Amino acid sequence: MCGIVGLLLKNESMREQLGELMVPMFTCMAERGSDSGGCAFFGDAEDPTWRRFNLYVSDRAYRWQTLFDAFETAQGQQNGAGARFHTLENHAVLITNDDPAAVRAWLDGRDPKVHLMSVGRSMDVYKDVGDPIEICTRFRFAQATGSHCVGHTRMATESAVTPVHSHPYTAGEDFCLVHNGSLSNPYMLRRSLERQGIRFETDNDTEAACRFLEWRLSAGEDLSSALTSAFSQLDGFYTLLMATGDQVCLVRDAFACKPAVVAETDEYVAISSEFRALAHLPGIAAAEIFEPKPEEIYSWQV
Amino acid sequence: MASMNQTTQFDLARQTVREANQFLHDVLEGGLEDGNVHQVEILHPDGNHSIAAGIDADVVVDIRGHAGYFVAGMNCRATVTVHGNVGWSVAENIMSGSVRVKGNASQCAAASGHGGLVVIEGNASSRCGISMKGVDIVVGGSVGHVSGFMAQAGRMVICGDADAGLGDSLYEAIIYIGGEIRGLGADAREEPMSRGDVATVAELLEQARLPGDPRQFKRIASARTLYHWNADAGQEY
Numbered sequence: 001m002c003g004i005v006g007l008l009l010k011n012e013s014m015r016e017q018l019g020e021l022m023v024p025m026f027t028c029m030a031e032r033g034s035d036s037g038g039c040a041f042f043g044d045a046e047d048p049t050w051r052r053f054n055l056y057v058s059d060r061a062y063r064w065q066t067l068f069d070a071f072e073t074a075q076g077q078q079n080g081a082g083a084r085f086h087t088l089e090n091h092a093v094l095i096t097n098d099d100p101a102a103v104r105a106w107l108d109g110r111d112p113k114v115h116l117m118s119v120g121r122s123m124d125v126y127k128d129v130g131d132p133i134e135i136c137t138r139f140r141f142a143q144a145t146g147s148h149c150v151g152h153t154r155m156a157t158e159s160a161v162t163p164v165h166s167h168p169y170t171a172g173e174d175f176c177l178v179h180n181g182s183l184s185n186p187y188m189l190r191r192s193l194e195r196q197g198i199r200f201e202t203d204n205d206t207e208a209a210c211r212f213l214e215w216r217l218s219a220g221e222d223l224s225s226a227l228t229s230a231f232s233q234l235d236g237f238y239t240l241l242m243a244t245g246d247q248v249c250l251v252r253d254a255f256a257c258k259p260a261v262v263a264e265t266d267e268y269v270a271i272s273s274e275f276r277a278l279a280h281l282p283g284i285a286a287a288e289i290f291e292p293k294p295e296e297i298y299s300w301q302v
Numbered sequence: 303m304a305s306m307n308q309t310t311q312f313d314l315a316r317q318t319v320r321e322a323n324q325f326l327h328d329v330l331e332g333g334l335e336d337g338n339v340h341q342v343e344i345l346h347p348d349g350n351h352s353i354a355a356g357i358d359a360d361v362v363v364d365i366r367g368h369a370g371y372f373v374a375g376m377n378c379r380a381t382v383t384v385h386g387n388v389g390w391s392v393a394e395n396i397m398s399g400s401v402r403v404k405g406n407a408s409q410c411a412a413a414s415g416h417g418g419l420v421v422i423e424g425n426a427s428s429r430c431g432i433s434m435k436g437v438d439i440v441v442g443g444s445v446g447h448v449s450g451f452m453a454q455a456g457r458m459v460i461c462g463d464a465d466a467g468l469g470d471s472l473y474e475a476i477i478y479i480g481g482e483i484r485g486l487g488a489d490a491r492e493e494p495m496s497r498g499d500v501a502t503v504a505e506l507l508e509q510a511r512l513p514g515d516p517r518q519f520k521r522i523a524s525a526r527t528l529y530h531w532n533a534d535a536g537q538e539y
Contacts, residue, residue: 255428256428256446256447259390274371274389276348276370279349291409291446294428
């Protein structure tokens, strides 16, 4: 059992309230998964040459400044590109217009304790092990703003409980995925992707689905056609909720073993494992509420 | 305390499901001394689970809003109405009485029900009536995939359509469907409607207070080819 939540605001004037609306959804679904939690928030996109690198260390007293100083020094020696930093406990965002591949390589060779969680123009990812309600408070989810978000509360069933194993999973840029269920062929998928040169960070089944989809996306497919390929390749149980910079997408496996419910109004689309996580939303009484069908692709554009 | 001609209200915005269910179990189980049927109204269900589960009493329960999983599970004698949608497994293992959902039901509605009547006025999702053992189910709308899976006894009337795998591995339950079948399950087959079948559909629609022309329904029952092991089959896996 795990809990998933997603919220896409159609009404731009509600963007300041994204976190505020999402927090009760997330804390309610903490009952479905209490060992880890996380959420990806999508805000205004950086300029095309800039990227947001979300970083994580398990040490909550980590001295980020040392890392940032080293980054600026390295930049200064090259081309003097710009950089900004935000930190919140053991989470940091490095925002820079340096070449993304070069930044990835620099981070890779730096402090092995620092984990790169996501790269993108509009996405920030917060995740950790521990009580999801506490994670929500620590990372100030209630203050988050933006157009959409997807969150996950985990009850691990098939791989370790570590920060890296918690959801959302990310791959490529501005793409993340949360999963309720378990895949039965992740190693097969993984081997075929590794032959394409794709690197994995964990032994988790969800990561295989995430990297598979991103592999299709990076080949130029849109999310719908990537998911059509996924239906024939992924074996097992899954409700998958995905987000890109401008889209939220939801699918369930052929047996629809894992729950999902959608509530849609003129103002928002809200997705959750269970209705009770949506009961507090404004205008819910008049919302169109439905259960997604197996192997059908549901997507909503920002 | 319960008294005649009085509705007891529980507001789940302020009270717990436990309190409401405890009342339904302890106070009403013996029945009211004056023979009156007690009424219980549950406000702000807000998707909570197990509301009105495990009742064994002549009581009328109205749930005003959307409820969660296992509503009216194991129901005996009570008449439960949900004025909204329900989550998974409404009226699971119902023994008697009736459960009505005014909106839509999620998966496994009336799963394994032994008796009584379950009415879903809207749509029911996957596995409606899975392993039903004598309950009657009437769905005003459509049902999701693999509905009536391994259904052993009882009758299910579906006014709308059914997704793939309808009646897969059926035993002796009978399914009547008014709309389109998007695929029958293994060993389920369409059979001719007898006069008795038309009368059964008419009776169940009337009990459910739902419209429909019983003569337009199709009968789905077990072909019974899975009842016995077939040693001559290829058995290739």
